[in-house]
Amino acid sequence: MIGGLFIYNHKGEVLISRVYRDDIGRNAVDAFRVNVIHARQQVRSPVTNIARTSFFHVKRSNIWLAAVTKQNVNAAMVFEFLYKMCDVMTSYFGKISEENIKNNFVLIYELLDEILDFGYPQNSETGALKTFITQQGIKSQTKEEQSQITSQVTGQIGWRREGIKYRRNELFLDVLESVNLLMSPQGQVLSAHVSGRVVMKSYLSGMPECKFGMNDKIVIEKQGKGTADESGKSGKQSIAIDDCTFHQCVRLSKFESERSISFIPPDGEYELMRYRTTKDIILPFRVIPLVREVGRTKLEVKVVIKSNFKPSLLAQKIEVRIPTPLNTSGVQVICMKGKAKYKASENAIVWKIKRMAGMKESQISAEIELLPTNDKKKWARPPISMNFEVPFAPSGLKVRYLKVFEPKLNYSDHDVIKWVRYIGRSGIYETRC
Amino acid sequence: MRFEYLAVRWPGLSVETVAGAMPYHGSEETVKELRRSLCNPNVQADRLRYRAVVLRVIRYMSQGLDVSGLFMEMVKAGATLDLVQKKLVYLYMCSYAALKPNLALLAINTLRKDCTDPNPMVRGLALRSMCSFRMPGISEYIQQPVLNGLRDKASYVRRAAVLGCAKMQTLQGDTEIDGAVVNELYAMLRDPDPIVMVNCLRALEEILKHEGGVVINKPIAHHLLNRMKDLDHWGQSEVLAFLVRYKTRTEDEVFTFLNVLDDFLKSSQPNVVMATTKLFLLLSEDFPNVQMDILERVKGPLLAICTSECHELCFLGLCHAREILRSSPGHFSDHYKKFFCMYSEPNYIKYQKMEILRDLVNDENVQQILEELQTYCTDVSVELAQVAILNIGRIARTYSERCVAILKGLLGLKQEHVTSAVIQTFRDLVWLCPHCTTTVCQALPGCEENIQDSEGKQALIWLLGMHGKQVPNAPYVLEEFVDNVKTETSVTVKLELITAMVRLFLSRPAECQDVLGRLLHYVIEEELDMAVRDRGLLYFRLLQQGVEEVWRVVCGPRSDPSLDVISGQASEAVSTWSKDFNTLIPIYGQEEWDRLTAQKGDSLEILQVSAVKSDEKDTSPEQREEMAVDSDSVSLETSAHLSPEQFEEYWTRLEPAKVVTVDWHKDSCPDAIQTAFQFVHIQPVAISRAGVQPWKAYLFAKNDAGPLFLIELLTVKGKRDMQITVKQENSSEPLLNNFIAVVKSVIQALGETKS
Secondary structure: OOOEEEEEOOOOOEEEEEEOOOOOOOHHHHHHHHHHHOOOOOOOOOEEEEOOEEEEEEEEOOEEEEEEEOOOOOHHHHHHHHHHHHHHHHHHHOOOOHHHHHHOHHHHHHHHHHHEEOOEEOOOOHHHHHHHOOOOOOOOOOHHHHHHHHHHOOOOOOOOOOOOOOOOOEEEEEEEEEEEEEEOOOOOEEEEEEEEEEEEEEEOOOOOEEEEEEOEHHHHHHHHOOOHHHHHHHHHHOEOOOEEEEOOOEOHHHHHHHOOEEEOOOOEEEEEEEEEEOOOOOOOEEEEEEEEEEOOOEEEEEEEEEEOOOOOOEEEEEEEEEEOOOOEEEEEEEEOOOEEEEEHHHOEEEEEEEEEEOOOEEEEEEEEEEOOOOOOOOOOOOOEEEEEEEOOOOOOOOEEEEEEEOOOOOOOHHHOEEEEEEEEEEEEEEEOO | OOOOOOOOEOOOOOOOOOOOOOOOOOHHHHHHHHHHHHHOHHHHHOHHHHHHHHHHHHHHHHOOOOOHHHHHHHHHHHOOOOHHHHHHHHHHHHHHOOOOHHHHHHHHHHHHHHOOOOOHHHHHHHHHHHHHOOOOOOHHHHHHHHHHHHOOOOHHHHHHHHHHHHHHHHHHOOOOOOHHHHHHHHHHHHOOOHHHHHHHHHHHHHHOHHHOOOOOOHHHHHHHHHHHHHOOHHHHHHHHHHHOOOOOOOHHHHHHHHHHHHHHHHOOOHHHHHHHHHHHHHHOOOOHHHHHHHHHHHHHHHHHHHOOOOHHHHHHHHHHHHHHHHHOOOOOHHHHHHHOOOOOOOHHHHHHHHHHHHHHOOOOOHHHHHHHHHHHOOOOOHHHHHHHHHHHHHHOOOOHHHHHHHHHHHHOOOOHHHHHHHHHHHHHHHHHOHHHHHHHHHHOOOHHHHOOOHHHHHHHHHHHHHOHHHOOOHHHHHHHHHHOHHHOOOHHHHHHHHHHHHHHHHHOHHHHHHHHHHHHHHHHHOOOOHHHHHHHHHHHHHHHOOHHHHHHHHOOOOOOHHHOOOOOOOOOOOHHHHOOOOOOHHHHOHHHHHHHHOOHHHHHHHHHHHHHHHHHHOOOHHHHHHHOOHHHOOOEOOOOOOOHHHHHHHHHHOOEEEEEEEEOOOOOOHHHHHHHHHHOOOEEEEEOOOOOOOEEEEEEEEEOOOOEEEEEEEEOOOOOEEEEEEEEOOOOHHHHHHHHHHHHHHHHHHHHOOO
16 A cells, blocks of 8 residues: 655655655655655665655656555555556646646645545546546646747636736735855855745736846846947846746747746736846855864854845844854853854754844854863864845846736736835855854 | 835835735745635635635645644635535645644534535545544544445445545554444445445455454455456455465365466556466465466566566566576576666666576577676666676676686776776686686786776785786786885775785795785884784784794685585575565565564564453453453563572472463574563563573563562474463462463564564
């Protein structure tokens, strides 16, 4: 019998998880990601045993399907079940891809509910299932077909119904970024990347056509050819996007040919795009650690943080976490700003600052008393980690415009109330000490 | 205000406050936002919007965000006519019911109402979901709906109800099994719906887990046989697995089974083929000729699986083919080409195929197989190439001349990983097949330039030391190693180097004396690793004893030649592996499987359960009556103490109260026995070491009520049982019987668990 079934994308993010038996916990989901998907080697066997749990896995294009069990099962049956699952999904919505799985999320849960009960395969015939589960999956078309349909603007768009009306046409645009950093003790950036999302909330009447513009390097360079002066200026301000994905409403063919992002937005809240950048990242904070061992029972730690952005902006919810050795007996902290506390249960000094303006610096010094131990092993010195929130995009992304056209109704681009907000947050932001 | 940093505003627009703008980060805010949407009457009125919000909740749930806080709102959302939304809500409830048992009870009413819905889809769905709530105390609410469901006229509902019985049992844990339900399920094996029938088997198996699972007697077995054709292939393979349990009475019956099920051997579904094969092999255990015939017949279907397009199935097929090869070497020899590797296949398949090819070699195909393996030796994957070389080395034990020629050719590639693997293969080969030595030695000069890894170096050094007489430049090659010893990081290479130098010194003293001296000096004076230094000192002192003595020790005759690994495998009996056919064991391998399953935690769980059960199971009806009297129940003191002297005194004073024997055919493992008995509060006094004959163990236990029990366990070599002698301080017959039941159950449980 099958204890649980998980579907992951190639990064190991869980798309679907369904647990059938009690003996499979949530940690099984992560175990597979860490041991198989993130393992940098070739798959050693299609059946992997982690902590006495067997994972049967197959990969379809970029998608991993894993069936999990703790029993000594009939392996052929489990694999055939996974194949069957793939077949059924294909017959419902075409190719098994991340996009299709996300779009047919409900359908897949319905199918999983129907095909397996308590981990035992039940009725799996597609024909029969289609009489049970009538919900229309969204069949994926080729890009041409998709763009054709969207350009028809006849209400055949899956994500927007016709006849939407608002008294006030309004839209909100949020650029949400998380900045990740690993820095050496000497202040050298070992790795840094920003993963961002552009989230939109639209309250627009009718079937509006939107065009979204940002300071994408490729676009700017194309346009900047005209005036040399501007290209010089914009060269600094444009950003290079490593990879990005869009909501299904965006016309990909147009993006690929002209790199313009145009779409008919869904009503309400949705994620317009996701992107990742690795170059020219503005690191909002620098952490400068100084650790000195005074004898065997004392440790002096001094940490300076410097904010590196416009003085007019304020960072919020700043938290610096300074790890302490396991044999710490007492800690005395002095900080210029904010509050710092030694948390014995977490083996760390946690320093919190509510707000901090740009181009400032603040420091904390701590004296850590240690219990003498027999342990000869040196303390491994985990990195200092940091959390914060800043009102700008660390990738440097700027929204240049968002134009709305609705020819049929009598409102123009100028009548739409638009809001933009940038939030940069720390992802994994670590400085080694 | 939270959004004071709203920095950019569009020009030409009036300032507006963004009341409750969009929260994205953090679960708290998300949950709050979702709750707001779920409660919004406008959303609730719009079916699609309502469903979309519910969908978002589920999406967050899949991503691992804790949205259990929305339970109330979701329960409300479940009271809808929209079946899709209902399903989503039920999915949500199944995940969080255990966390919010109080709120889940609120949902029960809705669900119970749904169980009487005119639409069978709704009834089945509600029943299935309700039984999946993982929370204690729910069984009283679901019992009635499940029982009604068993008699529902829609098979869809009955399917869910039958498995619901099994879910109920697992929820309740070790409480008593409801005989009425069990009987009903047995009766439902005759249900017209095939899936209901198979579900009954599955449910019974789970409910009766501790009593050995569902009983397959003659009428049931024959009924199942007749129904096989109606089942889908999941059901077929499951039923085939259950039929394995049936013990056929007569030869005729065996052949009836074989005839009826013969078609399934040719099924298009690999799982059915495998399950049928297993059943056939076990059925024909007493008829070796029939068994061989079955193996012959299964060859085609199994080969089909091995060449399947699906890599995973192909891998399974190969693993099982290797099992068959254990009993019937050369079984697939005529089809060896099917095991040639495709370029696009993943390595795990290639490794299996190469090992099968190695086992299939015979006089006719050796040429082709070797040529094939030779092409793998130059694969881009280093590991694959090395495995291919090692496999050629294995074939060399039988066809040494050809293989050594191929291996020598590979040295010409001058690739580091290839050379290293070839040299390692040579080392193993000359040890097993001394007649190859001369050829191997001719190939050695020049190899040292292409070896970088320590395994390869070790092998080369060993060869040069052992057979340096036949390699003209051996001293000079080793001298180079000695010159570089300071930069050598591998300890094992250094150890090998010392031994090889001493060996070579014995056969070619003139050329080696100086080098050996330098090496020993370095090792003793400068080396930091203790093991290497000690080895150096050992040889140094040995050399002081005189060359004769060194010769005797270092170059003494090797082990008894009769102990050599026999080339060509002896075939094993089919029964050694047929029981594990079509399970995970052929995939993981027996050793790995034993390692995975041999965990103390697990075996203790079994013990606990069986210790509790045994009281009811092992005693006769009369004893059961007596057990009802409280004072006779066994409740042992947790920390009783008795010194060995006291024990001895009691033991000699008391007469044996009861002597029983139980089945026991394992090696006794003192640790396991000690832990097992301590688990039920029986303390050990003395236990023989494992393997001692006769094996004895002395234990004692003290009942809370007072009486003391003394136990002796005795096993004698050759006998397949264990004698248990119990002595009791104040004799009380019923108490004694109960106590013995406990002891027996522990022994049985130990016998069942793998050591």
